[in-house]
Amino acid sequence: MDFFISDALAQGGDAGAGLTGLLFPIALIVIFYFLLIRPQQKRAKEHKKLVENLAKGDEILTTGGLVGRVGDVGDTFANLELADGVEVRLQKSAVAQVLPKGAFKQSIEKAEAASKDDSAKDNKKSK
Incomplete structure (x- = not known):
């Protein structure tokens, strides 16, 4: 063997x-x-x-996809203004990037234009 x-x-x-x-x-x-x-x-x-x-007045994009303007900044949290009278409080670590000035206003205008177009289409369909 x-x-x-x-x-x-x-x-x-x-x-x-x-x-x-x-x-x-x-x-x-x-x-x-x-x-x-x-x-x-x-x-x-x-x-x-x-x-x-991060400072007051900065326009930011969060990791969740929210775009807004910083209202108040603390040590770990910041207030984010999403629209007139709509504010949320988020952790500063959730900020993905700081946007150039004017980007927040443009995003609001685009959203308003899109909602007007949608409502106009709905009105035409209902007639």
Whole structure:
């Protein structure tokens, strides 16, 4: 039965084989750092700076998709004016980006125009 199973023979190993064996995992860690970890840290740092610089009157977009103007800013919360007389309180960390000035007014005008168009279509259908 020895011809079916070969005998295990000890082989002589190189002294440098241990160093080359560690080279691949080290290279993999370096690649993960530059492609995944470092960009994520940079993004987090930019978001933290954005949240710290939030001021009254800024027009923002939240992570939930709400667009509005900042009314009052506290340490962890801010009041967001969505429309005339409509305010919500949200965590400052929920701010996705600060919009350029005038973007909030344009979004309100577009929404009003769309609602007028919808009501005009409904009136034509009912006649």
